[in-house]
Structures are given as C-alpha cells and as structure tokens.
Amino acid sequence: MHEVSRAxxxxxxxxxxxxxxxxxxxxxSLGVSLTATLAALVIGAPLGVAxxxxxFRGRAGLILTSNALLGLPPVVVGLCVYLALSRSGPLxxxxxxxxxxxxxxxxxxxxxxxxxxxxxRMAAGLWGEYGGALMVDGASGPRSIAIILAIGRATMxxxxxxxxxxxxxxxxxxxxxxxxxxxxxxxxxxxIALETSKGELAxxxxxxxxxxALSFAVNAVAFLLARAWRK
Amino acid sequence: MHVVAVGTGQALAIGARGDADALLVHDRKGEDKxxxxxxxxxxxxxxxxxxxxxxxxxxxxxxxxxxxxQEAFARIAHASASFASRGDDSGTxxxxxxxxxxxxxxxxxxxxxxxxxxGMGATLNTAVEMNAYVLTDRASWAHxxxxxxxxxxxxxxxxxxxxxxxxxxNPAKWPNVKAEPARIWHEWLTSADGQAAITSYRxxxxxxxxxxxxxxSAPSQ
Numbered sequence: 001m002h003e004v005s006r007a008x009x010x011x012x013x014x015x016x017x018x019x020x021x022x023x024x025x026x027x028x029s030l031g032v033s034l035t036a037t038l039a040a041l042v043i044g045a046p047l048g049v050a051x052x053x054x055x056f057r058g059r060a061g062l063i064l065t066s067n068a069l070l071g072l073p074p075v076v077v078g079l080c081v082y083l084a085l086s087r088s089g090p091l092x093x094x095x096x097x098x099x100x101x102x103x104x105x106x107x108x109x110x111x112x113x114x115x116x117x118x119x120x121r122m123a124a125g126l127w128g129e130y131g132g133a134l135m136v137d138g139a140s141g142p143r144s145i146a147i148i149l150a151i152g153r154a155t156m157x158x159x160x161x162x163x164x165x166x167x168x169x170x171x172x173x174x175x176x177x178x179x180x181x182x183x184x185x186x187x188x189x190x191x192i193a194l195e196t197s198k199g200e201l202a203x204x205x206x207x208x209x210x211x212x213a214l215s216f217a218v219n220a221v222a223f224l225l226a227r228a229w230r231k
Numbered sequence: 232m233h234v235v236a237v238g239t240g241q242a243l244a245i246g247a248r249g250d251a252d253a254l255l256v257h258d259r260k261g262e263d264k265x266x267x268x269x270x271x272x273x274x275x276x277x278x279x280x281x282x283x284x285x286x287x288x289x290x291x292x293x294x295x296x297x298x299x300x301q302e303a304f305a306r307i308a309h310a311s312a313s314f315a316s317r318g319d320d321s322g323t324x325x326x327x328x329x330x331x332x333x334x335x336x337x338x339x340x341x342x343x344x345x346x347x348x349x350g351m352g353a354t355l356n357t358a359v360e361m362n363a364y365v366l367t368d369r370a371s372w373a374h375x376x377x378x379x380x381x382x383x384x385x386x387x388x389x390x391x392x393x394x395x396x397x398x399x400x401n402p403a404k405w406p407n408v409k410a411e412p413a414r415i416w417h418e419w420l421t422s423a424d425g426q427a428a429i430t431s432y433r434x435x436x437x438x439x440x441x442x443x444x445x446x447x448s449a450p451s452q
Binding site for chain 1: 248
C-alpha cells in the first residue's frame with residue numbers, strides 16, 4: 001500500500017516540475033488518441049447515419065464488417081497493421097512502421113466500428129421521429145445525415161467519449177506498430193507497460209493516476225458541454 | 232535515432248523484414264545466420280557482459296556459490312525447483328536453452344519450468360512472485376527494483392559470458408535503409424569514443440558492460 005502514496009508523490013512531482021519526458025508522453029497520448037477519435041468520427045458518424053436512413057449497395061456488407069471488427073482483439077489488429085506497414089509488406093514504401101502515424105492507423109481501425117455502431121443506433125431512433133418530416137421536406141441524403149447528426153449532437157458527444165476512452169486506453173496494438181520508442185512513440189499506456197515490466201511499480205502507478213485524471217477531465221468537459229447544449 | 236527495444240530473436244526478424252537500419256543483439260549463432268542469409272553486413276563485436284543465475288535466498292536446489300552453471304541447472308532440474316524462463320526467443324532465452332541442451336535435458340513441459348514469453352523485466356517480476364530461479368543478464372538485474380527474496384546465486388562461469396554484436400541491415404537487399412546514419416552509429420560503437428561511453432556506464436557505481444577480450448577485465452567482482 002505504501003506504493004500508492006509513493007505513486008501519488010511521484011505523480012505530483014512529475015506534474016509540478018514539468019518533467020520533459022513525462023510531458024512528451026502525455027502530449028503523444030492525447031495527440032494520437034484525439035487524432036484517431038476525430039478521424040473515426042468523421043468517417044464513422046456519416047456512415048452510421050447512412051446505415052439507418054437508406055438502403056444502399058454494400059449496406060449489409062458494411063454492417064457485417066463493422067460488427068465483426070468490434071469483436072476483434074486489438075493486438076490482432078496491431079499485428080495486421082504491422083504486417084501491412086512493414087517494409088516487406090504491401091504499404092511498406094510509406095515507411096510508416098514504428099511512427100505515431102502507424103499508431104493512429106491502428107487506433108482508427110479499432111475506433112471506427114464503435115462510432116458506426118453507436119451512431120447507427122442513435123440515428124435509427126431519431127429517423128423514426130424526424131425521418132418523415134425530413135423526407136416531406138425533400139432533404140437529400142447528405143443533408144439528412146447532417147441534420148440527424150446536428151439533432152443528436154448531445155448523443156454524439158457520448159459517442160466521442162466512448163471512442164476517446166477506447167483510444168486513450170489502448171496498449172496492445174500501439175506497442176506492436178509503434179515500437180514504444182522513447183521520445184517518439186511512447187504513450188502513457190505503453191510507458192506504464194514498460195515501467196511495470198522493469199519493476200518500477202510506483203512510477204507505473206503514478207502514470208496510471210495521471211492517465212485516469214486526464215480521462216476524467218475530458219469527460220468532465222464533455223459533460224458540461226452536453227448540459228449547455230441541452231438548454 | 233529511434234530505438235526499438237526487443238529481444239534478439241525479434242530484432243533479427245525485424246531486420247530481416249527491412250524495418251530497421253542497424254541491430255545491436257546478443258546471440259552469435261543467430262547473428263551469423265543473419266549474415267549468411269544476406270540480411271546483414273559487417274558484424275562487429277561491441278561489448279560483453281555476463282549472465283547470472285538469480286534465485287531464492289533459501290536456495291532449495293543448493294546451487295549457491297557454484298562456478299559451473301551447467302551443474303547448477305542440473306541441480307535445479309533434479310530438485311524440481313521453480314525456474315522462470317523468458318521463453319521469447321531472446322538472446323537470454325537462447326543462452327538458457329543452450330545450457331539445458333548441453334545437459335541433454337528438455338525442461339519444457341515440466342511442472343517446475345515456467346515458460347513466460349516475456350521480456351527480462353516482466354520475467355524477473357514473475358520470478359520474484361514465484362520465488363523461482365531465473366537466468367538474467369547482470370545489467371537487467373542491476374536496474375531491477377523489485378527483487379523480493381531473490382539474489383545472485385551463481386556467477387563467473389565462462390559459459391555465461393554474453394557478447395553483443397552490431398550488424399548493419401543489408402542496404403543491397405533493402406534500398407530504403409538509412410545506410411549512412413546507420414554506418415556512423417555502427418562505427419561509433421567500436422570507436423574509442425563509443426567504447427569509452429560503454430565502459431563508463433554505471434548503475435549504482437557498478438560497471439555493467441565491458442570491451443575487449445573477456446579476461447582483460449573480469450565482469451564479476
């Protein structure tokens with residue numbers, strides 16, 4: 001139990017003196033997770049609404065693939081991305097392996113199915129309520145999608161939080177494709193994995209505390225935003 | 232310079248796929264095969280340290296103070312004492328398996344032999360919890376904070392010497408390799424400056440890596 005008090009002291013110390021290495025891993029965690037989450041929203045949200053409001057070619061295939069990817073173990077996704085981005089793989093010429101970009105790619109694959117599934121659920125409900133009116137108005141497909149997303153924006157905030165929470169806690173896939181390189185692809189979660197394996201349990205716990213606090217802060221901001229929007 | 236820290240087996244595999252520019256590894260047989268397969272060029276001796284056999288202070292197999300690691304392994308097997316293995320095809324794992332095979336013993340499958348598939352730190356953590364014997368390099372042990380009831384029991388056997396080699400990934404096979412920066416690093420390692428940097432590295436005042444021929448400066452005190 002004395003590890004907990006040591007960890008708290010370590011965490012406050014790292015924050016207090018603005019330790020450079022510590023700040024860089026916090027920055028990278030936030031950067032990679034936010035980028036992947038926003039990209040997943042941009043790709044997945046319109047797709048999710050489209051699934052609810054229209055029948056298009058490939059719709060069944062999209063639902064099937066998206067749901068299947070929901071259940072895929074993250075470390076397997078990491079391995080597949082690794083093989084694809086490796087120099088001897090199909091996308092090797094981009095040289096993306098062991099870079100933050102590779103981590104964003106892996107997270108994007110993990111997050112987009114979540115965004116699609118949750119948005120689909122929300123849109124199906126909203127379409128039931130507003131679909132009739134929108135079709136009478138003659139709204140086009142893309143316009144309807146935008147309107148549904150605007151109406152459901154408070155729920156979309158929850159979708160953002162679900163995806164971001166998933167992203168910030170990812171460790172298996174990003175360690176495989178990122179290589180946990182000090183000062184370059186080391187995030188909070190991969191640093192925790194490393195410090196734990198070195199037996200530096202208090203430091204690992206300290207990083208964990210900061211990670212939880214960060215997650216809490218993001219959730220708090222979203223909560224306040226949602227409340228403001230509901231007014 | 233970007234350092235991806237993995238075991239020797241994985242490092243050689245990464246190099247064989249062209250995903251690295253230079254390797255620093257410790258398994259001579261694996262390194263020689265890497266060169267023979269045209270995956271790398273210009274293998275150089277860089278430094279060495281040694282492995283130590285760490286185990287519970289209570290020493291159920293009675294190996295403390297032995298200078299012969301083969302004898303120590305034989306006693307551990309005979310006593311069916313808990314042994315934690317990295318089981319991850321790292322240089323350390325390859326060294327450990329070589330000792331078992333010299334004894335004509337196959338420990339995998341035995342209930343006292345725990346194959347963990349983990350890096351050195353994680354393996355040490357688990358060994359502490361299991362109160363098991365474990366083969367580790369001296370540098371990892373020096374860094375390790377969570378020692379529990381374990382201590383170094385066997386050291387100094389010449390067979391436990393652990394030489395590291397630097398290899399350049401073959402630019403003829405992988406044109407994308409950053410050959411010039413890799414060569415600068417590779418040559419620095421064996422230059423006077425590089426060798427001085429290696430020998431001046433200390434943890435808790437202890438020198439962990441040695442250069443030159445083993446025997447010039449013995450790694451164990």
